[in-house]
Amino acid sequence: MTGFAALVPLPVIVPLLAAGVKFALGPRMEALQRWLSAATLAAVLVVAVVLLAAADRYGPQVVRVGGWPAPLGIVLVADRLSALLLVVSSAITLCVLIYSIGQGMADDDRAGPLSVFHPTFIILMAGVANAFLAGDLFNLYVGFEILLSASYVLLTLGGTLARIRAGTTYIVVSLVSSVIFLIALGLVYAATGTLNMADLAVRLGGLSPDVRLVLQLTLLLAFGIKAAVFPLSAWLPDSYPTAPAPVTAVFAGLLTKVGVYAMIRTETLLFPGRQTATLLMVVAALTMIIGILGAIAQTDIKRLLSFTLVSHIGYMVFGIGLMSVNGLGAAVFYVAHHITVQTALFLVTGLVERRGGTASLDRMGGLARRSPLLALLFFVPAMNLAGIPPLSGFLGKLGLLRAGVAAGTPLAYVLVGAGLVTSLLTLYAVARVWNRAFWRGTPEDATAEPGSVLEARTAMSGTRIVVPSVFPRRMVGATVALVLMGLAFTVFAGPLVRYTDRAAAELLGRGTYVGAVLGGRS
Amino acid sequence: MSWANGVGTANVTLVVAVAVLVGSGVYLLLERTLTRVVLGTLLIGNGVNLLILVGGGAAGGAPILGRTPIGAMSDPLPEAMILTAIVITLGVSAFLLAVANRSWQLTGDDEVQNDYEDHRVIERAEHREADEETEADTDTDERPEEPGDQPEGAG
Numbered sequence: 001m002t003g004f005a006a007l008v009p010l011p012v013i014v015p016l017l018a019a020g021v022k023f024a025l026g027p028r029m030e031a032l033q034r035w036l037s038a039a040t041l042a043a044v045l046v047v048a049v050v051l052l053a054a055a056d057r058y059g060p061q062v063v064r065v066g067g068w069p070a071p072l073g074i075v076l077v078a079d080r081l082s083a084l085l086l087v088v089s090s091a092i093t094l095c096v097l098i099y100s101i102g103q104g105m106a107d108d109d110r111a112g113p114l115s116v117f118h119p120t121f122i123i124l125m126a127g128v129a130n131a132f133l134a135g136d137l138f139n140l141y142v143g144f145e146i147l148l149s150a151s152y153v154l155l156t157l158g159g160t161l162a163r164i165r166a167g168t169t170y171i172v173v174s175l176v177s178s179v180i181f182l183i184a185l186g187l188v189y190a191a192t193g194t195l196n197m198a199d200l201a202v203r204l205g206g207l208s209p210d211v212r213l214v215l216q217l218t219l220l221l222a223f224g225i226k227a228a229v230f231p232l233s234a235w236l237p238d239s240y241p242t243a244p245a246p247v248t249a250v251f252a253g254l255l256t257k258v259g260v261y262a263m264i265r266t267e268t269l270l271f272p273g274r275q276t277a278t279l280l281m282v283v284a285a286l287t288m289i290i291g292i293l294g295a296i297a298q299t300d301i302k303r304l305l306s307f308t309l310v311s312h313i314g315y316m317v318f319g320i321g322l323m324s325v326n327g328l329g330a331a332v333f334y335v336a337h338h339i340t341v342q343t344a345l346f347l348v349t350g351l352v353e354r355r356g357g358t359a360s361l362d363r364m365g366g367l368a369r370r371s372p373l374l375a376l377l378f379f380v381p382a383m384n385l386a387g388i389p390p391l392s393g394f395l396g397k398l399g400l401l402r403a404g405v406a407a408g409t410p411l412a413y414v415l416v417g418a419g420l421v422t423s424l425l426t427l428y429a430v431a432r433v434w435n436r437a438f439w440r441g442t443p444e445d446a447t448a449e450p451g452s453v454l455e456a457r458t459a460m461s462g463t464r465i466v467v468p469s470v471f472p473r474r475m476v477g478a479t480v481a482l483v484l485m486g487l488a489f490t491v492f493a494g495p496l497v498r499y500t501d502r503a504a505a506e507l508l509g510r511g512t513y514v515g516a517v518l519g520g521r522s
Numbered sequence: 523m524s525w526a527n528g529v530g531t532a533n534v535t536l537v538v539a540v541a542v543l544v545g546s547g548v549y550l551l552l553e554r555t556l557t558r559v560v561l562g563t564l565l566i567g568n569g570v571n572l573l574i575l576v577g578g579g580a581a582g583g584a585p586i587l588g589r590t591p592i593g594a595m596s597d598p599l600p601e602a603m604i605l606t607a608i609v610i611t612l613g614v615s616a617f618l619l620a621v622a623n624r625s626w627q628l629t630g631d632d633e634v635q636n637d638y639e640d641h642r643v644i645e646r647a648e649h650r651e652a653d654e655e656t657e658a659d660t661d662t663d664e665r666p667e668e669p670g671d672q673p674e675g676a677g
Contacts, residue, residue, distance in 0.1 A: 138603055145610045152617055161628045164621060168556060168634055171618055175563050176551070182570045182607060189600065190577030297647075 004054035008063040008076045011044045011086060011129035019119040019126070027115045034101050037118045041097055041125060045090040052083040056499065060506075060516040062135070070518050071199040075135030079513055080503035081332060082132045085261055088336045089132070091485060092253050092343045093125050095478045099347055100246035102474025117157065124150035124250070131258050135517055137188060137195040140262060141181055144226065148174050151255060154247045155239065162242045170239035177225035184218035191215060198517035201269050201510055209275070216271045220263065220279075227259030229317055230287035233310045237294065240309075241302035245350025248302060252309050253343030257335055260316045264331070267320055268507040269514075280321030281411050288314030288422040295429045299361045301349050304433065308385065308426055309342055315400055315422075318415050322403050329504035330399030333497055337384075337392045337489050344381040344482035351471060351479060352378065352437060361436040368438035373476070375438045380483050382434065384490075386427035392489035397423055399497065536576045543569030556622035556632040560615055567611040571604045 018040040022033055054061055060079035064070060078086070100117065127147025134140040152174075156167035189195055191211055192203045204212055221232075228236040236256070240248050267276070291311025298304040316338070319331020355371055356364035368375040380391075387393040397419060404416040489496060506512050543565050550562030578600030583590030585598040622632040 138606075142606065142610075145614075149610075149613060149617070152614070156621060156624075159624045164625050164628060165634075167621055168625065171614070171621065172551070172559055172563075172634075175614060175618075178610075179563070179566050179570055182567075183573065185603070186570060186574040186577045186600075189574065189603075299646075 004050065004058065005061045005063045007047050007051055007054075008061050008078050008133060009065065010047045011090070012076075012126050012133065014043055014047075015040055015122045015126035015129070019122045022119040022122070023115075033118065037097055037122060038094065038101070040122055041090060041094040044125060044129065045087070045094055048083065048086040048090050051078045052080075052087050054078075055080050055083040056502070060513055062516050071194055071196045074139055075196065075198075075517055076133045076139075077135040077513070077517060078133055079516075080499065080506050081261070081264065084332065084336060084499065084503060085257070085339075086129060086132050088339050089128055089254050089257075090125065092339060092482065093121070093128075093250060095482045095485075096246045096250045096253075096343065096347065097121060098481075099249075099350070099475050099478035100244075102472040102476075102478065103244075103246065103350070116153065120150045120153045121250070124154065124254075128254055128258055132261060134197075136197055137185055137200070140265075141178070141185060144181065144258070144262075145178065147255065147258065148178065151251060155243050155251075157244060157247065166239040166242040169235055173225065173235040173239075177222050180218065180225070181222035184215065184222055187218060188215050196517070197265070197269055198514040201514050202518075204270055212271065213275060216266075216276060219266050219270075220276065223259045223262045223266070224283075225259075226256065227263060227313055227317075228256050228310050229283055229313060230290055230310070231283070233287065233291065233313075236310055237298075237303055237306035240306045241300065245346065245353065249343045249346035249350070252306065252346050253339045256309065256313055257339055260313065260320075260335055263317070264320055264328070264507065267323075268328070269510060272508070272510065274323055277321050277323055278411065280317055281415055284314045284317035284321055285415055285418040286314075287311065287317060288418050292422050292425040292429065296425060296432075301352065301361065301433055301437070302346070304361075304429060305342070305345055305349065308429060311422055311426065312338055312342075312385070315397065315419060318419065319400050319403065321415075322400075322407055322412070323508070324403055324407060325501060325504045325508060326406060327400065327403035327504075328507060329497065329501035330396060330403055332500040332503055333392075333399060334396035336496070336500075337396045337486070340482060340486045340489065341381045341384045341393065344479065344486055345378070345385065347475075347479045347482060348374070348378045348381065351475060354471070356437065361433060364437045365440045366438075377476075377479055377483055378438065379434065381486055382430040384486050386430055387423045388427070390490060392486065392493060395490065395493050395497070532576050533580075536572055540569045540572045540576065543572065554633050556618070556625060556634060559634075560618050560622065563618070564611065564615055567607065567615075571607055574600045574604055574607070 018036055022036065025033060051061060055078050060077050062070075063076045065074040065076060068074070097118075100121070104117070124147050127143050127145070127150055129143075130146060131140055131143030134143050152167065152171050155170055156163050185195065188200065191207055192200060194200055194203060204215070207215075225232045225235075240251055243251065267280075288311050291307055291309075291314060295304050295307035295311060298307060312334075315334050316331045319327045319334060322328065322331075351374055352364075352367065355374060356367055384391040384393045387397045401416050401419055404412045404419070547562045547564075547566030547569060550558045550565065553559060553562070578597045580596070582594050582596035585595040626632045
C-alpha cells in the first residue's frame with residue numbers, strides 16, 4: 001500500500017469542514033469566504049488529480065476508515081473510474097463556483113449566496129465525492145443522500161413560486177428513489193449479510209440466480225430514477241430549468257452522472273454477466289430517442305438542454321449494456337465528456353439569458369451580432385454535444401458505435417442506428433437554438449438592452465436584476481475555462497481513451513478491486 | 523456470523539407490518555396534497571426500516587462481548603443502518619414540510635402544481651396551422667405579461 005491512500009478521504013472531509021466554517025461565519029468576511037470556497041474546491045481538484053495518477057499506476061487506493069478490517073468497517077476506494085470522475089466533477093464544480101461568485105457580485109446579491117449557496121454547494125461536492133469513493137453500498141446511499149439534500153436546498157433557493165413547484169416534484173421523486181435504494185439495501189443485506197461491495201462481489205455469486213436478479217433489478221430501478229433513464233426521466237426536464245443558472249449547470253453535469261456511476265459500479269462489480277444486457281439496451285434506445293424528441297418540441301433553451309441531457313444518458317446506458325471493454329470504456333469517456341459539455345452549455349445559457357433577457361427562443365435573436373464571444377461560447381460546446389467530427393462528442397459516440405458493431409447482435413445494430421439518429425436530431429435541436437437566438441435578426445419585442453430590468457430567474461434569490469452592460473469577468477472566464485476543458489478532451493483524446501479502456505478492463509476484471517479491498521484482511 | 527441466525531425464520535408479524543406501512547405510504551404518496559405526501563414518505567420510511575430490521579435476522583441479546591454469548595447476539599449493523607436512515611428521513615421530511623409551508627404561503631394551499639410548460643407545449647401543438655415564424659409571433663402577442671416572481675414559461 002502506498003502513502004497515496006491517505007488522501008482518499010480528503011475529497012469528502014475537506015469540503016464538509018469548509019462548509020461548517022462557512023455556516024459558522026454566516027454572511028461575514030465576504031472576500032475571505034469567497035477565497036475559502038474556491039480554495040476548498042481547488043484542493044479537492046488537486047487531491048483528485050494525485051489520486052488519478054496513483055490509481056492508474058499503483059492500482060485502486062483503499063483506505064479503511066477507523067482502521068477496521070475490510071468487510072466489517074467502512075472502506076473508501078479510489079480506482080481508475082472513481083478517480084477520473086472525481087477529477088472531472090471537482091474541475092467543473094470549481095468553474096461553476098467561480099461563475100456563481102461572478103454572478104453574485106455582479107447582481108449585488110450577496111446575503112443569499114454567501115450564507116446559503118456557498119456552503120450548500122460545497123456540501124454537494126462532498127456528497128458527490130463520497131458517492132464516487134464509497135466502497136460499500138450503504139456509504140453510497142449516504143453519499144447520495146448528502147448530495148440530494150444539498151440539491152434540494154439549491155433547487156429551491158429564494159423560495160419563489162416556480163422554484164417551490166419544481167422543487168416539490170424533484171424532492172418527492174428523489175425521496176422515492178432513495179426509498180427504493182434503501183429497500184434494495186435491506187434485501188441485499190438479508191440475502192448476503194454484508195454491504196461491502198468487494199465482499200458482495202464474492203458472496204452474491206453463491207446466491208440463486210433468481211434472488212440475484214431481484215436484487216439487481218431493485219438497484220437498477222433506484223439508480224435509473226437518479227440517472228433519469230427513460231421511463232423514469234419525466235422529473236428532470238420539469239425541475240432543472242427553474243433553478244439559478246450555476247445550480248442547473250452543476251446539476252445537469254453531475255447529479256445524473258452519479259446515478260450512471262452507481263449503475264456502472266454495481267453492474268460490473270456486483271452483477272457481472274449479461275442477464276440485464278437486453279433490458280439496458282432497450283431502455284438506452286428509448287431514452288435516446290424519446291429524450292431528443294422532447295428536446296425538439298421545446299422553445300426554452302434550458303428545457304431543451306434538459307431534454308438533450310436525458311437523451312444522452314442513453315448513450316452511457318448503451319455502453320453499460322454492451323458489457324465489453326470497448327463499450328464500457330467508451331461509456332466512461334462519454335460520461336467525462338458529457339459532464340463538461342453539458343455544464344458548459346448551461347453556463348452559456350445563463351449568460352445568454354442575461355444578454356437576451358429571456359431563455360425563450362421565440363423572443364430572442366441577433367445575439368451573434370450583439371455578442372460574438374457569446375455566440376462562439378455557445379457554438380463550440382453545442383457542436384461538441386451533437387458530435388461534429390473532430391470534437392470529443394464525436395469520439396465518444398464513435399467509440400460506442402464501434403463497440404456496438406463489434407458486439408454484432410441485431411439489438412446492438414438497432415442501438416447503433418438509434419445512436420446515429422439521436423446524434424443527428426441533437427444537431428437539429430442545437431442548430432435551432434443557434435438559428436433563432438444567434439443568427440436571425442433581433443426581433444422587435446426583444447428585451448434586455450443593457451440597463452433594462454430582467455425577469456431574472458437566473459438570479460440566486462429569484463429577484464429581479466438589472467442587465468449589466470458588460471458581462472462580469474469571472475462569469476465569462478469560468479465559462480471559457482469549461483469550454484476549453486471540453487476541447488481538451490478532444491486534444492488529449494488518445495491518452496484519455498487508453499485510460500478509460502484501462503478503467504473498463506479493471507471494472508470488468510473485478511479481481512484488482514476485490515483484491516485491493518479484501519487483500520489486507522488475511 | 524450472527525446474521526445467519528435469522529435466515530428462514532423471519533417474523534411474520536413484522537413482515538405484515540412492513541407491508542401495511544409501505545402500502546399505506548404509497549397510497550398517501552399518490553395524493554395531491556403535499557402534507558399527505560410527507561406523511562406517506564414517513565410511513566414508507568418506517569416500513570423500510572422495519573424491513574431492514576427483519577432482514578438482520580432474529581432478535582438476540584445486546585451485542586456486547588462478555589455480556590452476551592457470541593451466538594445469541596443480535597446483529598448490530600442493521601440497527602446502525604436504521605439509525606442513519608431515520609436521521610436522513612427526519613431531515614428530508616423537515617425540509618419537505620418547510621417547502622409545503624412555503625407553498626401554502628405563496629398559493630394558499632399546498633397542492634402540487636401543474637407544469638405550465640407542458641400545457642404550453644400542448645396548446646402550441648393544437649393550433650399549429652401557420653408556419654413556425656408567424657406562429658411564434660402571435661404566440662408572443664397573445665401571452666399576457668406574467669407577474670414578477672413567476673418567470674416566463676416554466677412559471
